[in-house]
Amino acid sequence: MNILILIIGMAVVTYIPRLLPALFLDRIQFPDWFQKWLKSIPYAALGALIFPGVMLVEKDQPLLGLAGGLAAFMLALLNLHIILVMVGAITVVILLQTFFF
Amino acid sequence: MRTDSEIIRGFKAGLPIALGYIPIAIAFGALAAEAQISWYEGTLMSIIVYAGASQFVGVSMLLVGAGSMQIITTTLFLNMRHLIMSLAVNDRMRDFPQSWKNLLSFGITDETFALLTLGTAGEDTGADLTPLYMAGLTGTAYLSWVIGTAVGGLGANLIPVNITTAMTVGLYGLFIGLLVPPARKSISYTVIALVSMALNSLLGLFLDFGWAIVLAMIMAAGLGIFLIREDS
Numbered sequence: 585m586n587i588l589i590l591i592i593g594m595a596v597v598t599y600i601p602r603l604l605p606a607l608f609l610d611r612i613q614f615p616d617w618f619q620k621w622l623k624s625i626p627y628a629a630l631g632a633l634i635f636p637g638v639m640l641v642e643k644d645q646p647l648l649g650l651a652g653g654l655a656a657f658m659l660a661l662l663n664l665h666i667i668l669v670m671v672g673a674i675t676v677v678i679l680l681q682t683f684f685f
Numbered sequence: 686m687r688t689d690s691e692i693i694r695g696f697k698a699g700l701p702i703a704l705g706y707i708p709i710a711i712a713f714g715a716l717a718a719e720a721q722i723s724w725y726e727g728t729l730m731s732i733i734v735y736a737g738a739s740q741f742v743g744v745s746m747l748l749v750g751a752g753s754m755q756i757i758t759t760t761l762f763l764n765m766r767h768l769i770m771s772l773a774v775n776d777r778m779r780d781f782p783q784s785w786k787n788l789l790s791f792g793i794t795d796e797t798f799a800l801l802t803l804g805t806a807g808e809d810t811g812a813d814l815t816p817l818y819m820a821g822l823t824g825t826a827y828l829s830w831v832i833g834t835a836v837g838g839l840g841a842n843l844i845p846v847n848i849t850t851a852m853t854v855g856l857y858g859l860f861i862g863l864l865v866p867p868a869r870k871s872i873s874y875t876v877i878a879l880v881s882m883a884l885n886s887l888l889g890l891f892l893d894f895g896w897a898i899v900l901a902m903i904m905a906a907g908l909g910i911f912l913i914r915e916d917s
Contacts, residue, residue: 587726590753594743595733597761601768602793605775606786617910624909625773625902626802627874629766630864631881632901633795636889638857642850652854653861660865666701666804669862670855677851 652677695821698804702796702822703829705856706737710830712849713740714837720748724838731834735827736794739763762895769902770798777801777814785816792823796859803863873912881905 614622638653639646655676659669710731717727722744730740739760746756771793778786800822801814836843868875885901892900 586753587722588729590743590747590756591726591730591734593753593757594730594736594739594760597757598734598736598739598764598767599791600761601764601766602771602790603787604768605771606778606783606790609772609775610779620910620913621906622773622776623913624874624877624906625769626799627864627868627877628881628902628905628909629770629773629795630799630803630860631878631905632885632898633799634857634860634864635882636886638854641853641857648850649854649857652851653857656854656858656861657865659858660862661869663866664862666859666862667704670701670704670858673858673861674851674855677854678847681847681851 648677648680651680691815691817692821695818695823696825697821698800698818699797699822699825701859702800702826705796705852705859706826706829707833708844708849708852709737709856710833711837711840711844712846713737713744714834714839715843716741716837717744717834718838720744722747722838724835727838728831728835731831734760735791735830736760736764736767737830759895762893765895765899766795766902767793767798769899769906770795774798774801778816778819781816789816789819789823792819792827794826796856797823797826799860799863803867873909876912877905877908880908 634653638649641649641652652673656669656673659672664672713731714724714727717730717740718724722730730743734740734743742763743756743760746759771790774793775786775790778789781789801819804822864878868878881901881904884905885897888897888900891897
């Protein structure tokens, strides 16, 4: 029973931040600068999601995640499909785990 | 715009996320089992909470004996970044019926947000996101997370830790693969992303993950106000 209350509590506080913009965004007319800020969010968010998190996938081995991220970066520069970028990063990490770490 | 192909297109676009989510969800299901959470409670958590980082942190806190209020408060702070992400996604859903907005907003995760805002349906084709396309994309991610959790909870840990680590790097590959192509075309966006990385690293020295990432996002995106020209 206790765990059920915990799960429901977590569900509520997780949904609220996701839901709030759906409720109020279109009721407000935003100025031009706000639109520019909104447009920039994906780039700011992905930057912050990638780094330094990519170094922490294996806490004692920051170079392992960094190497995987670097592999993804190189493959992305080649304009490969997103699945290939992911598989490339995964492959590099598995190879490094097998032979070096 | 045929409706049947919209949802299939969304489903296909969501497959990279499913690839990353399934092994991690299995690992989560196994961790929940370790914390004496039954497989259906663990799966229920994935069904109604649906937030990977929060679920891992929540169950890990449970394992070390944290109280419910403490876990719920941590979850709230950890998820503040979704408020900012939801702003950007809802900006693309302005014409949707309210019930669609409410439903699709539930499906916003770091990964679905990244695909919805920078994936090919967005910038490259110039096409608008449609409710069914978004339902297909977020639904694929959601189902893979829920099913993966059930599998992990029932079958204990089928997947070695090494593979889970590698698949986590795969999700970083998803972020990197989505960020690089548009950033290459715009020095402004490149600067914003790099500044955000630097800010997040710096703020992470003083603040919890949840706050550091939110502040880095807000401040780095603020640069866009000065860097982006009117017409772009």
